[in-house]
Amino acid sequence: MDKPKYYLTTPIYYVNARPHLGHTYTTIVADTIARYKRMRGYDVVLLTGTDEHGQKIERAAKAAGVKEEEFVDRIAEEYRQLWKELDLSIDRFVRTTEPRQERAVHRLLLQAKDNGYIYKGFYEGQYCVFDEMYVDEPLPGGFCPECERPTERIREENYYFKLSEFQDRLLQLYESQPDFIQPETRRNEVMAFVRGGLRDLSVSRTSIKWGIPWPGDEKHVIYVWYDALTTYMTGVGYGDDELQWEKFWPADLHLIGKEILRFHAVYWPAFLMAAEEPLPKRIYAHGWWLFADEKMSKSRGNMQYPQPIARTLGIDALRYFVLREMVFGQDGNFSRDSLLTRYNADLANGLGNLASRIIAMIHQYFAGRIPAPLADNAGAPRSVALAKKSADVQQEAIAHYEALQFSLALESIWSLVAATDQFLTESRPWVLAKDESKKPELSDILNAAAQTLRHIAALAFPVMPHACEKIWLALGNKSKLEFEQIDTLAWGALPAGSHIGESQAIFPRVDKNEASERIEAMEEEIRNPGSAAASSPASAPSAAPAPAVAAPAPAADAKIAIEDFAKVQMRVGVVKTAERIQGADKILKLTVDIGDEVRQIVAGLAVSYQPEELVGKKVVVVVNLAPRKLRGVESNGMIVAASVGPEGKPVLCTFAEDVPAGAKLK
Numbered sequence: 001m002d003k004p005k006y007y008l009t010t011p012i013y014y015v016n017a018r019p020h021l022g023h024t025y026t027t028i029v030a031d032t033i034a035r036y037k038r039m040r041g042y043d044v045v046l047l048t049g050t051d052e053h054g055q056k057i058e059r060a061a062k063a064a065g066v067k068e069e070e071f072v073d074r075i076a077e078e079y080r081q082l083w084k085e086l087d088l089s090i091d092r093f094v095r096t097t098e099p100r101q102e103r104a105v106h107r108l109l110l111q112a113k114d115n116g117y118i119y120k121g122f123y124e125g126q127y128c129v130f131d132e133m134y135v136d137e138p139l140p141g142g143f144c145p146e147c148e149r150p151t152e153r154i155r156e157e158n159y160y161f162k163l164s165e166f167q168d169r170l171l172q173l174y175e176s177q178p179d180f181i182q183p184e185t186r187r188n189e190v191m192a193f194v195r196g197g198l199r200d201l202s203v204s205r206t207s208i209k210w211g212i213p214w215p216g217d218e219k220h221v222i223y224v225w226y227d228a229l230t231t232y233m234t235g236v237g238y239g240d241d242e243l244q245w246e247k248f249w250p251a252d253l254h255l256i257g258k259e260i261l262r263f264h265a266v267y268w269p270a271f272l273m274a275a276e277e278p279l280p281k282r283i284y285a286h287g288w289w290l291f292a293d294e295k296m297s298k299s300r301g302n303m304q305y306p307q308p309i310a311r312t313l314g315i316d317a318l319r320y321f322v323l324r325e326m327v328f329g330q331d332g333n334f335s336r337d338s339l340l341t342r343y344n345a346d347l348a349n350g351l352g353n354l355a356s357r358i359i360a361m362i363h364q365y366f367a368g369r370i371p372a373p374l375a376d377n378a379g380a381p382r383s384v385a386l387a388k389k390s391a392d393v394q395q396e397a398i399a400h401y402e403a404l405q406f407s408l409a410l411e412s413i414w415s416l417v418a419a420t421d422q423f424l425t426e427s428r429p430w431v432l433a434k435d436e437s438k439k440p441e442l443s444d445i446l447n448a449a450a451q452t453l454r455h456i457a458a459l460a461f462p463v464m465p466h467a468c469e470k471i472w473l474a475l476g477n478k479s480k481l482e483f484e485q486i487d488t489l490a491w492g493a494l495p496a497g498s499h500i501g502e503s504q505a506i507f508p509r510v511d512k513n514e515a516s517e518r519i520e521a522m523e524e525e526i527r528n529p530g531s532a533a534a535s536s537p538a539s540a541p542s543a544a545p546a547p548a549v550a551a552p553a554p555a556a557d558a559k560i561a562i563e564d565f566a567k568v569q570m571r572v573g574v575v576k577t578a579e580r581i582q583g584a585d586k587i588l589k590l591t592v593d594i595g596d597e598v599r600q601i602v603a604g605l606a607v608s609y610q611p612e613e614l615v616g617k618k619v620v621v622v623v624n625l626a627p628r629k630l631r632g633v634e635s636n637g638m639i640v641a642a643s644v645g646p647e648g649k650p651v652l653c654t655f656a657e658d659v660p661a662g663a664k665l666k
Helices: 021-038 055-064 068-085 099-114 163-176 184-195 224-234 242-248 258-274 306-313 315-325 336-366 381-402 406-427 436-460 465-474 512-527 562-566
Strands: 005-014 043-051 092-095 118-128 133-135 152-161 253-257 283-286 289-291 332-334 570-580 588-593 598-603 618-622 628-630 633-635 641-644 649-652
Touching (some): 021 253, 021 289, 043 224, 068 092, 099 224, 152 258, 163 184, 163 258, 253 258, 258 283, 306 336, 306 512, 315 336, 336 406, 336 465, 381 406, 381 436, 406 436, 436 465
Parallel strands (some): 005 043, 005 253, 253 283, 289 332
Antiparallel strands (some): 118 133, 118 152, 570 618, 628 633, 641 649
């Protein structure tokens, strides 16, 4: 009998920068679902890949001084190597620069064109290079409504897709299939957007060359999102392997971040409808990982990377933390302290300690063989209760996995860890072992503990495959855990008398300070390869970085603690506008782009700079000052400047190298 299929995808990651914790989170979620579905008997295909075309890539390659091919090859390989290091069960990896991708894109596009949904016209308006998106209604000042970065005005001949003709069909889709977009909040956002009216979408560019050429009109390249979305079809044989295509399409689940929901929930189904191809079954848009309540991003300089965590604590510790800490679908705050606290509490002192204790006691009291239960569990009410708890948790965990509620699944499984620990504490096997007449009772207790540990290992396997496999094999199981059926898992299946393996530290306890320092040093090495901070294991993460230019030493009574300095948050800003304030001869009113927003700041720069001189300058901004009013104008931040000469003439602190707006200073 053929297995039912399950096809899921991650986003096709954009290669403008190396992969970080946000990319890793989505891919770990996908890997967890894939492992769970395999344990339910599905023939699973997990696809990921890299999106390598577009204007942003063209510019990034130019800035790096390399050809586009060389640039995308390097970043794509970083993704491949990271997924390999994290041992993610990726079945298909597709790059948009592959020949098979071009064939698939041309096929999908020409089907839509043949059906009358594409025409030629001219586009004149704003374009956001960061989001690779046409902006019909920019914010005041020409900023992108999605990322709030400056847009560019373009005018070029384009091919258009008749998106406006799909408004009613899309709304009907959302109404008839309420779970097509999840969670519910995202579905409501998309429905509101579509009800507001759809405009035809430009699907080609003539002002750039780095992309898939338009079939029959090669001065055009195909819009990057038409290209990237088609990757989901390329990976299962669209246009190349009809048997594979018929088996696996449509996708059962597209996993994405909420920032790209519109492209997936509006454009993608419309493209497929136009080509008369089946639609994916479900799109799930999860939240962002935040660091100090801000979205992780390259421009803010607050990227967190997975390798330091995995190399310090282990792959499974990384997986456990991101899936336990964040409620899937919502935003979550990343904190290294929370990471290390959870590791020691839940993994080292929790599951790891429980597994070591059970296996060690079976070796000590029963010569490394699974002890026998009492006949029919007579007179062992605690064992009976533990078996029932195991069965209940099994059903709860499966229900939570099905609903993609990984945090709740782990919470339920860890309630079984706690219950087993309490079971041992109350049963006191180390006391029973001193009384030979209690040997049958001792045997029953350790049998129940071992059977429950086996259950825990199987239920937690989709999240922590490496640690759970070790526990599974240590209990004497001969089969590979990944081939077990999680829904038919039977409590009590460990045969009495079977040999077990040796006890080992699955999750050794760590010193939080030492682990934090090690993670910080590796983070610094990734951000700044070859940096002194990264090469010195003794460098504390809380130490203040050395100033670029030596400053006079402060007076002894003016010294502050590093904790006080750490409270000051500074970012790179770009001055967008500058103007004089009526009646004030020393201060100017500025608007400054600090990466994720544009701030109004009043600065005492008028004695040194004309307003027009400041526009476009990169400056240092203190961003966490309380707002205050100067001459009746509210200021939300402070510009950092040197004070020169006896009259304290302000001279701006700026940058010799190209630093993005929003990058943090430290």
